Amino acid sequence: MSIAGKRARSDMKQVAAHAGVSTMTVSRALRSPNKVAADTLKRIEQAIEALGYVPDLVASSLASKRSHIIAVVVPTVSSSIFDDSVQGIADRIGSEGYQLIMGESRYSAEREEALTMALLGRRPDGLVLTGTTHAPRLRDRLKEAGLPVVETWELTDDPIDGVVGFSNFDAGYAMTAKLLGWGYRRIAFVGGSQEPRTAARRAGYEACLTDRDIAGAPVTAFSEGLSLRAAATTFESLMDQNPELDAVFLSSDSLAASALFACQRRGWPVPDRVALAGLGDFEIAAELVPALTTVRVPRYDIGRQAADMILARLNGSATTSQTLDLGYEVVRRDSA
Amino acid sequence: MSIAGKRARSDMKQVAAHAGVSTMTVSRALRSPNKVAADTLKRIEQAIEALGYVPDLVASSLASKRSHIIAVVVPTVSSSIFDDSVQGIADRIGSEGYQLIMGESRYSAEREEALTMALLGRRPDGLVLTGTTHAPRLRDRLKEAGLPVVETWELTDDPIDGVVGFSNFDAGYAMTAKLLGWGYRRIAFVGGSQEPRTAARRAGYEACLTDRDIAGAPVTAFSEGLSLRAAATTFESLMDQNPELDAVFLSSDSLAASALFACQRRGWPVPDRVALAGLGDFEIAAELVPALTTVRVPRYDIGRQAADMILARLNGSATTSQTLDLGYEVVRRDSA
DNA sequence: GTGAAAGCGCTAACAA
DNA sequence: TTGTTAGCGCTTTCAC
DSSP states (O other): OGGGOSSOOOOHHHHHHHHTSOHHHHHHHHHOGGGSOHHHHHHHHHHHHHHTOOOOHHHHHHHHSOOOEEEEEESOSSOHHHHHHHHHHHHHHHTTTOEEEEEEOTTOHHHHHHHHHHHHTTOOSEEEEESSOOOHHHHHHHHHHTSOEEEESSOOSSOSSEEEEOOHHHHHHHHHHHHHHTTOOSEEEEEOSSOHHHHHHHHHHHHHHHHHTOSSOOEEEEOOTTOHHHHHHHHHHHHHHOTTOOEEEESSHHHHHHHHHHHHHHTOOTTTTOEEEOSBOOGGGGTSSSOOBEEEOOHHHHHHHHHHHHHHHHTTSOSSOOEEEOOOEEEOOSOO | OGGGOSSOOOOHHHHHHHHTSOHHHHHHHHHOGGGSOHHHHHHHHHHHHHHTOOOOHHHHHHHHSOOOEEEEEESOSSOHHHHHHHHHHHHHHHTTTOEEEEEEOTTOHHHHHHHHHHHHTTOOSEEEEESSOOOHHHHHHHHHHTSOEEEESSOOSSOSSEEEEOOHHHHHHHHHHHHHHTTOOSEEEEEOSSOHHHHHHHHHHHHHHHHHTOSSOOEEEEOOTTOHHHHHHHHHHHHHHOTTOOEEEESSHHHHHHHHHHHHHHTOOTTTTOEEEOSBOOGGGGTSSSOOBEEEOOHHHHHHHHHHHHHHHHTTSOSSOOEEEOOOEEEOOSOO
16 A cells, blocks of 8 residues: 555755745755754745655765765674674764664675675775674775774774784683682683684683693683574583583673573572673673672773764874773672 | 865766766666676676765765665664664664664654654655654654654554554553463552553553452552662662552563562562563563563564565555554563 | 855666 | 677766
8 A cells, every 4th residue: 555655755956945945945954054044944944844745865875975884794683792782882873864774694704705895885984893804805895995984892903904802812801800800710611613703702811811821721612603502511611521610701791691590490599609790791790699790801991982983084183093991990899 | 183184085977987888878787787788787886986986875865865764763772682683673774775864852742753753854765663652743744754754562443554563551451361370469560651551551450450350459660760779769668658568560571570589688588579570581681589470572573574664655566654553562480 | 234156976767 | 790889877076
């Protein structure tokens, strides 16, 4: 029914005719109302209201070469990890009249490249990428593309353009050091292996153990697929095979929560039987019983600052992108 | 730096020149390669590769009046509730070359209207809305807009166009009936009051108690803001003021999890001191200890089917939108 | 403060 | 199978 179309959408020409001015004046009324006489402006506004005119941003983008769109690539949309960053971006750009176009890389560099190129077809004014590991060809193309690009959630010596994040290596190292400081000695690490960020956390964990020359090799287990069920299973078999473990560091709070529930099912007291630590400081971390010891990372601010960096470039108030290290913070609660 | 621009983006004309054909042939090679001779196609592909050409979808949209964009309005992006639906949409449309443009209504009908009109400026081929409660003016405009619109997460007698969801009233009613069937008598309801969907669940709950003529009025508490902390506080004061309660039905699994943690902190056995039930069947529901009794709702499928409905309309394989009731299912676990 | 002409990069409709 | 012409709805530029 509705696809058949009712009365045709009205365009700027109709608004102009209705208000007795030229389209140029309507355009000005929309973009820079202060350059239009007050009464003219009022007539135009009435015409817009009367006709239910909605400016065609597609035509506007084509003519002005400004789309007012920011493209965002995340590994997955259904993951509380990146949601907050997207929220940060949305909050920052929404007030400036920008809109968000999104795509999912599904943790594949190949898909990321294809998707990003497709998004570039919309001629976004800026691009936010997750991570700093990308297909080399994509990096090259983005460097040539001439639009502000911000990589997030990691730091790197060789950015495409701007970077906003923190050191996942350091975060992994710091939590491990804290656990050692609190007296734990047999510490395992659990996390996926696909994500470069998790790999960096693991590397930090291993480096810390090596530095402190802790007896016994690092114990690591992989929990792919990110499902809570898989995480619980992984944790349980890890504990079965290494009953001497006194602490487990999981690469995200979701995994840690899952491990905690596994302990509860077994009747294991946490942290007495085994201490648990996560990463992220998700909202649930403070609510869990015992509350979760974790590494707080600036999820929301990563998005906000990334958007800010892009807008600064677009407004001309910054000519060069930068690297912004937002840091992290170990938060000790009761689980370790 | 990169904003200064490197070598200018190449356009279709350059590709055409490089391949020795007209732009129209390049356009065909892109949209319907089967209508182009094999060797011509190859030359064009080489030209595209050589020039690093990325088709301008903005110009394409303007000329063809097909944007290949689906607009989605959700109350909030950082909420696991709608993520899965967005994922469902993304999965369904991604394979068809469509892209997603998103905005947040923040649970405000006013914001929803402004946002939706702004999104319509991008001339999306379809629109997915959350809920069936909208500003009347928005409804009118969308009916006139002549594009496929699908409302989700609820059912309604008076849709704008298509609807995909389930009855929140029935879901609330069903869970309440089950709780009564399991022997609970003093049942409270906790949920926000802003969301129409929560209100419908509450109405279902109240209707059930009324129908069964259960002694005592329904006990309800509001937990706004959606924060887990607020939910815990609300639950605790509810219990303090109504110590006789033997079951609490919370309008989402997040709230229920929060209530469960509150019980754990107080050393209250669940369900013996108080039974807990949620709604959503989030991934965490099955992992909690005790595992959460809840109402499973088709979060992912809502998105998938909504996208499907839109695509069917766009492909002409459906001429009229419909109402799709995806149902719900009470899942009994250990918490009630 | 306002308008006229030109054109953004592509594709519909037609023709060859 | 391929090309030509016109134009999508707006904004740029320049003139008044």
